[in-house]
Amino acid sequence: MTDASLQSVTTTGEAGMGDYFALLKPRVMSLVIFTAFVGLCVAPVHVHPFIGFVAILCIAVGAGASGALNMWWDSDIDGLMRRTAKRPIPAGKVTPEEALGLGIALSGFSVVLLWLATNALAAALLAFTIFFYIVVYSMWLKRSTPQNIVIGGAAGAFPPMIGWVVATGxxxxxxMLMFALIFMWTPPHFWALALFVKSDYGDAKVPMLTETHGRRVTRNHVLVYTIALIPVALGIAFTSIGGPVYLVISLVLNARFLNGAIALWRRDEDAAVADNYATEKRVFRISLSYLFLHFGALLIEAALRAFGYGGWGLW
Amino acid sequence: MVIRVEHELHQRRRGRNVGVGLLLVGFVAVIFGLTVVKVLNLTDIREFESFDHVARPQLIPDEGASE
Incomplete structure (x- = not known):
């Protein structure tokens, strides 16, 4: 290769490490890491810290691989929406083929290493999670039904279950209840966001509930799913990983979330526009802290159990 | 023209190359650490050692040990 040919390599739009990292959807990874960590910590079986670290790393990398494969599949519509237009592929930094290659490589790496480090069931669950997110959610549901987020939310609900299986096998x-908590939480969380974010899913022909059935129906759905979420969240309190501390925290969080969902349900669009969607934004913020604090409460119970105080043993 | 060792391309892709290098070092560290932990946590040496086509007297159960 001559120096002249090297000079012909374009200097604009070349991907750096940050662009490849952005393909892995780091913000989604952070939630995955936290919930998988809690699933691992609350399990009744001790795991060597290094094995635990590798397991969480594999689950995070598997989630990142899903993100890269999702961006590869959705590269045709990401450029049409403001929220996703700056992703590495529509921005021209990374080619779709690179994203596909990275996604497949990291999927294989994470599943095989998790199998070697822990057990086959945990690896199989991680493989199924990647399959579910890409094939069931991205390829099938996302562009065909407004219930996409309901069923597709299962992909985000698997990490604490995988963490648990890493420890117990x-x-x-x-x-299952930790899975159900995230699964039932995803729809009201996402629809509260959809109510106040001016989306352009219509331009990309992605059927979102706010656009296919209207905002009134979306408000009804937020309330119904919030009510359905409550018994799942409270039910965890009476299992081996729950306890009175979790129950008290869960009662407060569910009361706040339900209160917000009712306020959101009572409003019409005119009232929402008048105060710039203040209630919708508040419910979205409540939903964020709701999930974080529920899993935090499970960690507190696990820490108390380590000192002989957790659970219902003393009651 | 002779290609220079430190070409502009090397400079431009330094971040990417350093990143890949760090990832490889991290990968080696993870595999090494995993191997050490797995081996140290074995309760029975026979889970680790096998005959490997070579007779290993130390792996043969003692005759009459169970009697």
Missing amino acids: SVSIEA
Whole structure:
């Protein structure tokens, strides 16, 4: 290769490490890391800290691989929406083929390493999570039904279950309830956001509930799903990973979330526009702290149990 | 023209190359650490050692040990 040919390499739009990292959707990864960590910590089986670290790393990388594959599949519509137009592929930094290659490589790496480090069931669940997010959610549901976020939310609900399986090697009621907590939380959380963010999903022909059924129906859905979420959240209190501390925190959080959902349901669009969607934004913020504090409460119970105080043993 | 060792391309892609290098070092560290932890946590040496086509007397159960 001559120096002249090297000079012909374009200097604009070249991807750096940050662009490849952005393909992994780091903000989604942070939630995955936290919930998987809690699932691992609350399990009744001790895991060597380094094995635990590798397991969380694999789950995070698997989630990142899903993000890269999602960006590859959605590269045709990401450029049409303001929220996603600056992603590495529509920005011209990374080619779709690179994203596909990175996604497949990291998927294989994370699943195989998780299997070697922990057990086959945890690796199988991680593989299924990646499959579910890409094939079931991205390829199938996202562009075909306004219920996409309801069923697709399962992909984000698996990490605490995988964390639990890493430690115990099996799925139990506690793991299923942690899964159900995120699964039931996702729709009201997302629809509260959809109510106040001016989306352009219509331009990309993605059927979002706010656009296919209107905002009134979306408000009804937020309330119904919030009510359905409450027994799941409270039910965890009476399993081996719950306890009185979790129950008190959960009662307060559910009261706040339900109160916000009712206020959101009572409003019409004129009232929302008048105060610039203040209630919708408040409910969205409440939903964020709701999930974080529920899993935080589970960590507190686990810490108390380590000193002999957690759970219902003393009551 | 002879290609220079420190070409502009090297400069431009330094961040990317350093990043890949760090990832590889991290990968080696993870595999090494995992190996050390797995081996140290074995309760029975026979889980780690095997015959490997070579007779290893130390792996043969003692005759009459269970009697």
